[in-house]
Amino acid sequence: MARRTTGVLSSRDMLRTLYGDFMRTFSNVLFAVLLLLVWGLMTLVGVVVEQGKDPSVYFQSYAAPLARLILRLNFDNIYHAPYYVGIIGLILISLAACTFKRVIPARLPPLRPVNIGKIPLNATVSVRGTEASVRARVEEFFTKRGWQVRKREFGGTEWTFADKHNWARRGVLVAHVGFVIIAAGTTLYWARGFSGDTAIVAGQTVEIPQTHATIKLDRFRYVVEPIMTKTGMVYQPIDYVSHVTVVGKSGVPKNEIIRVNHPINIDGTLYYQASYGFALRLNVTHDGKSVESLSNRLYATGEAFQIPGTQRTVQFSQFVPTIDKQTGQPSSDPRVNDPGAVLSVFDGGRPAGAALVPMRTTVAIGGGWSVEPEGYRMVTGIQYRYDPGAVLVGIGAFVLLAGLVISFYLLPARLYVRVDPGSASGGEPSRWDVGLAATTVKGYDIFETQFGELVAEFQRWLDPSTGPKASIPAPEV
Amino acid sequence: MANYMPLDEVLMVIALASYVVGALALLGYFFTHEAWLKHLGIPLAIAGCAAQFAQLVARYELTHIWPLLNLYGSLSLFAAMSVLLFLIFAFRYKLWFAGGFVLALAALFLAYGVTWNEGVMPAVPSLQSYWAKIHVPLVVSSYSAFMLAFVLSALYLVKFYFERRLATPGGAATPAAVPGGAAVGIRNDTPHIAAAAAQGDGTAQWLNTLPSLAQMDVLIYRVVAVGLPLLTLGVITGAMWAHEAWGAYWQWDPKETAALVSWIVYAIYMHLHTRNQWRGLRSAWVSVIGFISIMFCYFGVNLWISGLHSYKM
Numbered sequence: 001m002a003r004r005t006t007g008v009l010s011s012r013d014m015l016r017t018l019y020g021d022f023m024r025t026f027s028n029v030l031f032a033v034l035l036l037l038v039w040g041l042m043t044l045v046g047v048v049v050e051q052g053k054d055p056s057v058y059f060q061s062y063a064a065p066l067a068r069l070i071l072r073l074n075f076d077n078i079y080h081a082p083y084y085v086g087i088i089g090l091i092l093i094s095l096a097a098c099t100f101k102r103v104i105p106a107r108l109p110p111l112r113p114v115n116i117g118k119i120p121l122n123a124t125v126s127v128r129g130t131e132a133s134v135r136a137r138v139e140e141f142f143t144k145r146g147w148q149v150r151k152r153e154f155g156g157t158e159w160t161f162a163d164k165h166n167w168a169r170r171g172v173l174v175a176h177v178g179f180v181i182i183a184a185g186t187t188l189y190w191a192r193g194f195s196g197d198t199a200i201v202a203g204q205t206v207e208i209p210q211t212h213a214t215i216k217l218d219r220f221r222y223v224v225e226p227i228m229t230k231t232g233m234v235y236q237p238i239d240y241v242s243h244v245t246v247v248g249k250s251g252v253p254k255n256e257i258i259r260v261n262h263p264i265n266i267d268g269t270l271y272y273q274a275s276y277g278f279a280l281r282l283n284v285t286h287d288g289k290s291v292e293s294l295s296n297r298l299y300a301t302g303e304a305f306q307i308p309g310t311q312r313t314v315q316f317s318q319f320v321p322t323i324d325k326q327t328g329q330p331s332s333d334p335r336v337n338d339p340g341a342v343l344s345v346f347d348g349g350r351p352a353g354a355a356l357v358p359m360r361t362t363v364a365i366g367g368g369w370s371v372e373p374e375g376y377r378m379v380t381g382i383q384y385r386y387d388p389g390a391v392l393v394g395i396g397a398f399v400l401l402a403g404l405v406i407s408f409y410l411l412p413a414r415l416y417v418r419v420d421p422g423s424a425s426g427g428e429p430s431r432w433d434v435g436l437a438a439t440t441v442k443g444y445d446i447f448e449t450q451f452g453e454l455v456a457e458f459q460r461w462l463d464p465s466t467g468p469k470a471s472i473p474a475p476e477v
Numbered sequence: 478m479a480n481y482m483p484l485d486e487v488l489m490v491i492a493l494a495s496y497v498v499g500a501l502a503l504l505g506y507f508f509t510h511e512a513w514l515k516h517l518g519i520p521l522a523i524a525g526c527a528a529q530f531a532q533l534v535a536r537y538e539l540t541h542i543w544p545l546l547n548l549y550g551s552l553s554l555f556a557a558m559s560v561l562l563f564l565i566f567a568f569r570y571k572l573w574f575a576g577g578f579v580l581a582l583a584a585l586f587l588a589y590g591v592t593w594n595e596g597v598m599p600a601v602p603s604l605q606s607y608w609a610k611i612h613v614p615l616v617v618s619s620y621s622a623f624m625l626a627f628v629l630s631a632l633y634l635v636k637f638y639f640e641r642r643l644a645t646p647g648g649a650a651t652p653a654a655v656p657g658g659a660a661v662g663i664r665n666d667t668p669h670i671a672a673a674a675a676q677g678d679g680t681a682q683w684l685n686t687l688p689s690l691a692q693m694d695v696l697i698y699r700v701v702a703v704g705l706p707l708l709t710l711g712v713i714t715g716a717m718w719a720h721e722a723w724g725a726y727w728q729w730d731p732k733e734t735a736a737l738v739s740w741i742v743y744a745i746y747m748h749l750h751t752r753n754q755w756r757g758l759r760s761a762w763v764s765v766i767g768f769i770s771i772m773f774c775y776f777g778v779n780l781w782i783s784g785l786h787s788y789k790m
Binding site (some may be wrong): 013030032033037040041044046047051079087176195227228229230231234236238239240254259260261262270272273276299303333347383384385387390393394398400401404407408409442443445446448 | 503594595596597598599601602603605606608693694697698702705706708710713716717720721722723724725726729731734735737739741742744745746748749750751752753755758778
């Protein structure tokens with residue numbers, strides 16, 4: 001029994017030691033800095049290495065060993081890699097440990113006497129008067145300037161403690177709470193939110209799978225302006241507009257307009273203008289006869305069809321809004337003037353040829369088959385997102401900002417004041433030395449100039465005819 | 478329409494000339510301590526800054542296009558804000574010693590910005606938002622604050638390493654030779670520079686006119702404390718804009734993530750600054766690294782890496 005108890009105790013001790021070590025490590029500021037550094041470096045990798053591309057892109061862009069390393073270490077999708085999410089998790093744990101172990105317990109320092117001469121920011125002001133009157137003037141000086149004054153007696157000596165901006169000691173806590181709120185908002189999106197995108201051809205209706213809302217694209221319009229710049233003609237996009245009819249939970253169709261920067265809200269889900277494109281109608285003929293199964297439909301960019309009875313496929317590779325009449329090549333003008341389509345032919349999966357075919361022009365592809373781009377329709381790309389955590393993230397961001405502002409712009413400081421009989425008074429009973437020392441949460445250097453000004457003002461207030469033994473003026477540069 | 482370009486260019490030339498001459502004057506003041514050079518440099522800095530803001534206002538009034546939507550406009554604001562922040566800090570904390578360097582950098586960035594002037598371009602759809610009037614000035618102002626912090630950090634490091642060089646055995650001077658001790662600030666943290674200055678060493682004399690290392694560290698902290706909340710607010714407003722334009726407040730776009738990297742670097746700076754032993758040299762290096770990350774975020778991502786923020790024109 002005794003042996004068992006000892007065993008339980010030692011396990012508890014071990015757990016306690018482990019917990020203590022864990023808290024010490026995770027609440028250490030330098031450990032937090034290390035985590036931030038690792039996070040920063042990982043994020044930098046994500047900036048430099050293009051994200052979410054096909055593996056072949058990395059082999060084209062980098063030497064083969066480097067490309068393999070990128071893919072093996074998940075650098076191609078680093079922001080969703082387990083180690084990236086893990087480091088953010090560790091930062092949040094460190095933030096929580098630091099908050100509970102350092103920030104919350106860091107209340108006002110206890111009112112205790114100090115050795116004034118050993119604090120770097122110190123001064124002594126010699127003043128005439130009775131002890132009571134000097135003490136009263138000291139208190140009045142600080143109270144009038146917004147300092148919170150408290151008095152305590154230690155070993156028969158009365159100390160005056162003056163504090164300013166004490167509440168600002170909570171700035172770091174506020175900033176950390178902001179982070180936690182942001183993390184909560186993000187988690188809420190992961191748990192309950194969704195997003196997706198859909199392409200809608202003019203005249204078609206799509207249903208959003210998560211909400212069952214329907215969107216019909218009535219018309220899509222884009223505006224491009226040709227602008228002559230110093231380096232040549234630039235076709236500047238000005239507007240992308242989707243005219244849609246939406247049906248939400250109410251079942252009532254509504255006409256809406258979706259533009260960039262102007263999403264629409266259907267039952268809490270936002271719908272955004274994301275992209276646009278063209279769908280192509282082809283007339284596929286064999287021995288001069290139209291093949292209905294291949295012709296009576298619209299092809300999206302990149303879509304292909306197989307020529308019946310062969311290994312050949314024809315792909316609609318690209319829509320060209322304007323073909324340059326002089327060169328016969330695609331023009332940089334994105335407006336539809338003389339449109340065409342790039343059609344690519346593959347034989348057994350291998351490229352067999354490609355051609356830019358003007359609209360309503362027939363091109364023979366062998367074996368009695370021919371293809372004619374017959375017409376086109378506009379396609380709009382709509383992105384949708386339901387994010388129940390967005391408000392929380394916004395609130396968290398502003399709480400974080402408030403915490404930063406409080407921490408950076410307010411300086412919690414404490415003054416220690418002690419009144420002693422004058423040491424250099426030659427036995428004069430009415431002379432007193434008022435000793436001052438200052439500490440702040442950000443060290444001494446940051447308060448140096450203010451302390452010098454405060455001491456000078458304090459001296460003038462107590463006795464204009466005497467000067468402080470040590471004031472620290474700011475150097476004139 | 479034909480008249481605004483000359484006015485725009487005239488104001489830009491005035492600003493550029495003011496910065497160049499002002500930089501020379503304030504650099505001269507730094508090296509010689511001739512008061513008239515300072516009195517020449519300050520009005521030129523103010524004139525250049527005023528000309529730049531006038532140029533931005535004039536461009537907006539005449540074209541009705543927000544002028545900060547391309548590299549030309551944003552670099553113009555960057556230079557103007559850098560000089561404005563410098564002037565505010567200089568009047569408050571007597572930073573005139575840094576003026577020559579700040580103005581020289583402002584002139585450099587402005588001159589580079591002018592090379593990106595393609596004339597009047599309407600905004601692309603994603604930039605047609607009221608957020609452009611909030612997000613861009615906030616972010617660019619934060620860059621300006623970090624530029625000022627960088628200049629101060631660089632000067633801090635020069636002074637620190639010069640002191641260390643003098644302090645090594647065989648150094649030029651010993652503190653015992655300093656007449657009267659000449660301590661500045663809470664502690665005389667560069668006694669060898671003070672001693673060498675007293676012995677007539679030219680470099681030491683320049684560096685001796687700078688505030689103490691401890692005071693410079695506080696100055697860098699104060700400037701970063703302006704930049705970091707601005708960058709935070711810039712990232713927040715950028716996220717709100719992205720939520721409105723692209724459907725997500727965070728898309729891991731290279732520009733967003735590069736800004737996040739800079740934010741992390743300055744967060745590291747602020748965390749290190751809470752520790753006594755990490756203030757000074759180490760935090761000054763972090764500030765320098767922070768500015769390099771800002772430059773990468775500003776130019777590297779805009780010019781070399783394509784993404785949602787690729788608005789070079």
